[in-house]
Amino acid sequence: GPPMPPAAIRTTCPYCGVGCGVLATPDGRGGAAIAGDPSHPANLGRLCSKGAALGETLGLGSRVLHPLRRTASGSYERIGWEAALDAVADGLKSVIATHGPDAVAFYLSGQLLTEDYYLANKLMKGFIGSPHVDTNSRLCMASTVAGQRRVFGSDTVPGSYEDLDSADLIVLVGSNAAWCHPVLFRRMQQNRAQRGARIVVIDPRATATSEDVDQVLRLAPGSDTLLFAGLLVHLADRGLTDADYLARHVEGYEAALTNAREIAPSLEAVARGTGLDATEIAAFYALWSETPAVVTAWSQGVNQSAQGTDKVAAILHCHLATGRIGKPGCGPFSLTGQPNAMGGREVGGLANMLAAHMGYAPTEIDRVQRFWKAPRMAQSEGLKAVAMMEAVEAGRIRALWVMATNPAVSLPRADRVRAALGSLDLFVVSENVLSNDTLAARPHLILPAAAWGEKDGTVTNSERRISRQRAFLSLPSEVKPDWWIIAQVAQRLGFADAFAHAGPAAIYAEHAALSAFENEGRRDFDIGAHAGLTKHAYDALQPVQWPAPAARPLGTPRLFAEGGFFTANGRARMVPLAAPALASAASEALPLLLNTGRLRDHWHTLTRTGLSPRLSAHCAEPSVQIHPEDARRYGLTEAGFARIANDHGSVVLKVALDPGMTRGSLFAPIHWSAETASHARIGAAVQAMCDPWSGQPEMKATPSSIEQV
Ligand code: SF4
Known part of the structure; x- marks a missing residue:
């Protein structure tokens, strides 16, 4: 009879933290046809440009093949x-x-x-x-881990992607989700188009994410804690907190509110510190407090900060104070950067x-x-x-x-x-x-x-x-x-003896057994349902949200709606926050704040996405984005070369004028290295000032100079 068609293998995308399901059909010549997996709950068949181009990245030409x-x-x-x-x-x-x-x-x-x-x-x-x-x-979400552990007592994201489909308001803080979590951003846009959900973007920079949304707050770098401390004060002053949830499930509220009043004594103070208009802040506060189903999602603009843990806590506080957590369509939501x-x-x-x-x-x-x-x-x-x-x-x-x-x-x-x-x-x-x-x-x-x-x-x-x-x-x-x-x-x-595992299935089964070992619901991470999983069951494993203890093998979409935090007394803890400030301020010699981040079609240091001609076409070479007024001031022209320098190092990049940049700042992509473009390794010019709780370095605001070369 005719040859059997090759079977598609269900796997997951190796790039971002959305974790899309992928169907890979090997072609028998070392390549594979790639499609989105309609049965995977993360993406329901969708893929972004990076995932869709995975088939172009499978060759062995750049691989190390022996020790x-x-x-x-x-x-x-x-x-x-x-x-x-x-x-x-x-x-x-x-x-x-x-x-x-x-x-x-x-x-x-x-x-x-x-x-x-x-x-x-x-x-x-x-x-x-x-x-x-x-x-x-540590460069990605350590501040979220530290913030969640401080406030919840555990590193637990309370909600599910489904909440992005059912929220009435989605607030994106320090996240260019349109480029960095594209499939999730499409779910948010679909919610907006079909259900009328509102989307607010909070970011110093105008990005692809802020192009078509309901409100954009271009706050000053490093002022996120101020904005959310002000929101907590707003909620308290108008009696919009959930007194019952606070009384039953939270401790430290009064002290946190006193602390928030010190940080954000008035709307005018928030306006001064964030550089926003008082009216736009008031509109955002009103929208947030009047919408019960609100998801506040964040990414590296919050995490990659010497105050990232406090920024996370400031967001968690607002959700705890209103009981907007763990219920359908609402909760704080960390968008993790990496696949695992x-x-x-x-x-x-x-x-x-x-x-x-x-x-x-x-x-x-x-x-x-x-x-x-x-x-x-x-x-x-x-x-x-x-x-x-x-x-x-x-x-x-x-x-x-x-x-x-x-x-x-x-x-x-x-x-x-x-x-x-x-x-x-x-x-x-x-x-x-x-x-x-x-x-x-x-x-x-x-x-x-x-x-x-x-x-x-x-x-x-x-x-x-x-x-x-x-x-x-x-x-x-x-x-x-x-x-x-x-x-x-x-x-x-x-x-x-301790490392005699036959393969990944045996390792996973041991990991699952450890998660349940003397746990009894005391720790959030419990996949006891998978303890001792056979290789056959491991190979057939369906996507599941932890905790999945032995008694609940189908997993847990949401946590904390009725408290149950993983602290000694089961209550969340609101914590004092430091007054917002950048790790290092700009100066006369280093007048510009260098921000670094991802582009739409590349991943990390290009070792995989760089192999795809289609992906490289979106942005073929690195550049530094700068506001046209700043460019004029420093004598730079579009497509000319400029040296960005500070005490740590220097890089040379092509100049790209971008009116969406905040004055006084630069943006450069993280992807290129000495191997791919000789002077474009931006990490050389990033400071190493770290958050005291998370150890995550501030990678969004390094004081720098720029000059034409
Ligand atoms: Fe999905 Fe992220 Fe992969 Fe794109 S890069 S296909 S959004 S997991």
Whole structure:
């Protein structure tokens, strides 16, 4: 008979935190046809430009296909896996023997699958005994994690994407969702078109998101806390709070209100500090307080701030004060940046977390240690990304293993990061690609890791939904999945029993069992329904929103409508907020605030989207956006070249005049690197001022100068 048509494999998109379901139909020649999965609740069949072009990014031309070792002469030689794994294990042993376990660290990524992330954490925090595991999620949503943990007692997004379909008001704060979460933005627009929902965008910059909405508040950079403290005062003064919800489920309201009055004593004070008109602020406050079904969603404009945690808390306070949380169509909503930033949070990918949302309280250390039968548990929080790189620079960290991320581009003060990486006694990188800026720092070992389409595991999207990523291509050449590489190194370090997993299904089943271990509803992250899952059931796993405890296997769309916060007394805690201020102010020498972010059709450091001609066509080269008046003032012309400089570094970019820019600010994309455009690595000019709670660096307002070159 005729040949069977190739079967489509259900998987998820490797880019943003929307976590769209993808149908991939392999063509038998290493490629695949890509379509949106109509059955996936995140996207219901839709894909954005990036997801739709995934098929163009599957070639092997730029891939690293076998282990490589740096030789004495500085070149790289191909070696076998045995030699590579022995070299990593021996290198780690040698550094631990000389400098102790605290001299070794892993720097991980929201691109890893949950199973990879889980094993890396288990190895470092339970068996090597160092707490120094951090991740590029530190640059992404660490402030949301810290804000939610402070206020809710747990890192829990209360709502669901469905709330964006049923809200009557959607407020987007510091989010260019039209470009960065396109499929969700389309759901919001559809709600507006079909149900008349209003959309308000709060952002210093005019973006694609603010083009066709109901209100745009172009507030001054760094003034978000002021705006939302003012909203809390507005709600209180007009008797619009939910006294019953506050009385039953919240503590610290009176103190938080006093604090909000100090920050925002009057509408005029909010207007002065935000640079907005009092009338537009009043209109926004009236709309917010008169609309019961309101979702306030935010992204990196809130998170990537030295006051990001307070900004998050200021938003959470307004929702708690009105009981607008966990009910259909309302709640605070963090739009996570990366495909698996949340999965990483779940397993302890952040240096201040342990596993299954447990922290470093003595009882939690003890619980995880007993579950893992761990010989050498880390006893206190590890170094967060920026501090980790400072410790590398200072020689306190001597061995670093980077997996699935490109810190020499993405971290603040990228030039210093790149130089510091070159000073390590042991520098290992697990990568898909053969060349990037982190590899240019000359790791001792380069390990060829499986890419999207080749690897199996799970990811968690912004609405707490765990979905499978499934392989639809075979592993090329000597490429291996990250979990396997980690387990092999762990076995060589003497931990064979604890790292004997047969594959991702077994790792996930263990992770699920840990989440339920001595939990009894005390911790938010519980996927006990999946404890001991068989490989067959894992392969058939349907997308599910955690918590999914044993008694509720279908998961949980919403939390906190009736309280039940994961604090000791079950109440949310309103917290005092610092007076809003930028980490560093502009000066005469550095008069412009440099803001960095994403473009519509590219992802991170271009290693995948750069392969697609269609995606590169949208924006073929990097540029710096500046208001035309500012350009005139600094003698810049459209398409001329300009140097952006400050104490940290400098970059040279083409000038793009944009009347949508706020005066006194610059915007440059994060995507290009020394490998793709020699002087365009914007991370070199980003300061490393961090939020005191989250350790997340301020990447939206670095004082800088600009001049024509
Ligand atoms: Fe969906 Fe985001 Fe992928 Fe676009 S990039 S298809 S919105 S997950």
